[in-house]
Amino acid sequence: MLHCNRTSEPPFSFCQPNLGDRIMSITRRIRAAFRAPSHDERALAYLNDATSLADLERREREIDSGRFRQNRHPF
Incomplete structure (x- = not known):
């Protein structure tokens, strides 16, 4: 204005x-x-820190199992 x-x-x-x-x-x-990093930014940074192919695959499984999901139930 x-x-x-x-x-x-x-x-x-x-x-x-x-x-x-x-x-x-x-x-x-x-x-x-x-601002806090988004879910996708945190997951990508976590994957980028992998040191080997086996470590990368383990991290992918952790993300798929819910490691970075927001907890919708605080109690």
Whole structure:
């Protein structure tokens, strides 16, 4: 959203981004920087750390069995 004051001088300097939009943009970037990795990102990082083919296959089986599933029952 732009706030435009059409009576200001010089021309073309009257449209500036709203302060609220700039603040929201900054907070969006901060949240993105501190967000937790997704399920897929964690699983991929775990698979990428495999040291051998046998280790990779074991890790794939662990993921398939639910190692990285979110626990929907906290108790």
